[in-house]
Amino acid sequence: MPTTPPDATLTSTDALLTSGTADAYARTVRHVVDDVATRLAAVSQPWSGASRSELTALVDAVDLDTPGVGAREALREAGELYATHAVWFHDPAYAAHLNCPVAIPAVGAEAMLAAINTSVDTYDQSTVATLMERRLIAWTTERIGFAAGDGVFTSGGTQSNLHALLAARERSLTGPDGRRLTGVARHGLQDRLRILTGSGSHFSVAKSAMILGLSDDAVVTVGTDEDGRLDPAALDDAVAATERDGGVVMAVVATAGTTDRGCVDPLEAIAARCDAADLWLHVDAAYGGGLLVSATRRHLLDGIERARSVTVDFHKTFFQPVSASAVLVRDPADLARTAWHADYLNPAEDTAEVNQVDRSLQTTRRFDALKLWTTLRAIGPDGIGAMLDAVCDLAAAVHADLAADPELHLVARTDLSTVLFRYQPEGVTDSEADALVPAVRRVLFDSGRASVAKTVVGGRPCLKLTLLNPDVTVVDVRRVLTLVRDAAHGILAGRELADLTAPPCRDVHPHLARTATGDVR
Numbered sequence: 275m276p277t278t279p280p281d282a283t284l285t286s287t288d289a290l291l292t293s294g295t296a297d298a299y300a301r302t303v304r305h306v307v308d309d310v311a312t313r314l315a316a317v318s319q320p321w322s323g324a325s326r327s328e329l330t331a332l333v334d335a336v337d338l339d340t341p342g343v344g345a346r347e348a349l350r351e352a353g354e355l356y357a358t359h360a361v362w363f364h365d366p367a368y369a370a371h372l373n374c375p376v377a378i379p380a381v382g383a384e385a386m387l388a389a390i391n392t393s394v395d396t397y398d399q400s401t402v403a404t405l406m407e408r409r410l411i412a413w414t415t416e417r418i419g420f421a422a423g424d425g426v427f428t429s430g431g432t433q434s435n436l437h438a439l440l441a442a443r444e445r446s447l448t449g450p451d452g453r454r455l456t457g458v459a460r461h462g463l464q465d466r467l468r469i470l471t472g473s474g475s476h477f478s479v480a481k482s483a484m485i486l487g488l489s490d491d492a493v494v495t496v497g498t499d500e501d502g503r504l505d506p507a508a509l510d511d512a513v514a515a516t517e518r519d520g521g522v523v524m525a526v527v528a529t530a531g532t533t534d535r536g537c538v539d540p541l542e543a544i545a546a547r548c549d550a551a552d553l554w555l556h557v558d559a560a561y562g563g564g565l566l567v568s569a570t571r572r573h574l575l576d577g578i579e580r581a582r583s584v585t586v587d588f589h590k591t592f593f594q595p596v597s598a599s600a601v602l603v604r605d606p607a608d609l610a611r612t613a614w615h616a617d618y619l620n621p622a623e624d625t626a627e628v629n630q631v632d633r634s635l636q637t638t639r640r641f642d643a644l645k646l647w648t649t650l651r652a653i654g655p656d657g658i659g660a661m662l663d664a665v666c667d668l669a670a671a672v673h674a675d676l677a678a679d680p681e682l683h684l685v686a687r688t689d690l691s692t693v694l695f696r697y698q699p700e701g702v703t704d705s706e707a708d709a710l711v712p713a714v715r716r717v718l719f720d721s722g723r724a725s726v727a728k729t730v731v732g733g734r735p736c737l738k739l740t741l742l743n744p745d746v747t748v749v750d751v752r753r754v755l756t757l758v759r760d761a762a763h764g765i766l767a768g769r770e771l772a773d774l775t776a777p778p779c780r781d782v783h784p785h786l787a788r789t790a791t792g793d794v795r
């Protein structure tokens with residue numbers, strides 16, 4: 275019989291996971307798993323739709339300073355608070371951002387790595403985990419087409435981009451003797467460094483420039499085609515103009531799957547120019563990285579093997595739980611330039627050791643690689659690729675559906691899985707349609723029944739679906755679009771458009787939410 279005390283009398287050390295508490299751990303976690311499974315099966319809309327003030331009151335009502343209530347009760351309470359009001363990305367009416375339903379083997383791996391709590395920094399803290407992560411890095415670089423690359427798992431595309439651009443900066447700030455420039459020479463040059471990128475590139479590129487201490491005008495926006503893909507001829511012009519103005523091109527950032535439109539920059543043509551001028555090409559494939567395993571669309575990434583660094587977000591198109599991303603480089607020396615050594619951890623003379631901390635911006639770091647590992651073993655790369663292909667096919671079907679729609683108008687094409695559109699039937703002016711975008715999004719979000727995003731394309735606001743759930747069908751998406759139309763009709767019927775900018779709609783005009791969603795909580 276288990277000798278562990280009932281949860282309510284847990285002492286603080288009983289709360290720790292050790293050999294003595296293994297039974298309690300198993301019971302506690304099984305309980306959580308059962309609860310989440312029950313909730314998952316019962317989910318019928320993306321989220322509860324509770325108001326911000328209701329949620330704030332619930333959160334504030336918890337006293338964090340009382341004596342402990344025991345693990346079981348703490349988790350029950352957390353489930354009631356968090357799971358009840360969380361946004362469920364697996365719900366067919368969740369179509370807002372780049373969030374995916376997650377692979378079950380990866381969730382199992384998450385439980386394993388959380389309990390074992392490996393930190394993939396030095397080899398002596400991680401042993402086989404370091405080797406498994408390195409094997410996956412090698413697998414990814416092979417898929418990219420690097421002959422002998424390197425890389426490391428990161429917390430996300432933002433960190434991957436920052437790390438790649440740090441490596442590019444260090445390369446730019448290396449003297450002819452191969453040493454880091456210092457002092458005045460370094461700062462004078464750093465001020466002149468420029469990053470050339472398309473207007474659709476992720477904001478983490480500009481944020482990285484700020485973090486890396488580049489000048490305020492370091493990010494140069496290069497012209498694009500009508501779908502927002504970086505235009506190679508415009509890149510030529512931008513390189514020439516940068517040099518003419520005394521700038522030094524630190525990196526060209528191409529995007530393989532722009533966050534808004536899901537368009538892939540023409541990588542071959544961009545790589546050819548970067549090769550010719552010896553420019554660092556970074557490919558941000560945070561969104562499009564899953565194309566590496568696609569049976570039908572891998573060609574969109576042709577040329578990625580000529581990049582010097584690549585970002586891949588496994589927590590987007592590889593269907594991994596947050597967080598799982600990697601930065602990959604073609605030449606291991608490029609990553610080595612960003613290494614730092616500490617006597618107590620990874621002394622520079624320990625060259626025989628494989629310490630992933632040498633490659634990472636983080637020190638203590640999760641073994642996120644285990645999730646991708648188990649997913650690959652469970653369903654194979656083709657299984658992952660098929661899921662990405664399914665959401666791209668779905669997006670294509672929705673685009674075809676909307677092509678003839680009298681009320682909803684497509685405003686952009688996609689290479690991947692986004693749908694950008696506006697509600698604008700005849701008689702609704704441009705500025706009225708503009709105002710409807712945030713209003714419709716808010717009515718839907720507040721109802722909890724559907725979640726769509728909004729953005730701006732070509733200066734005009736539009737609604738956006740990001741389709742990343744391979745289980746979703748065209749019929750499911752039509753249901754969401756019906757909610758969009760209903761919300762728009764309700765708003766048009768119930769309010770002066772001039773008032774639409776005053777949020778939140780539901781609190782001001784409860785009948786709007788009712789019209790949009792059929793019921794009010």
Ligand SMILES: *Cc1c(COP(=O)(O)O)cnc(C)c1O
Nearest residue numbers: 430431432476533558560561587
């Ligand atoms: C999502 C995204 C990022 C940022 O990745 P995070 O994992 O959210 O940090 C960077 N670039 C692109 C193109 C993205 O779509």
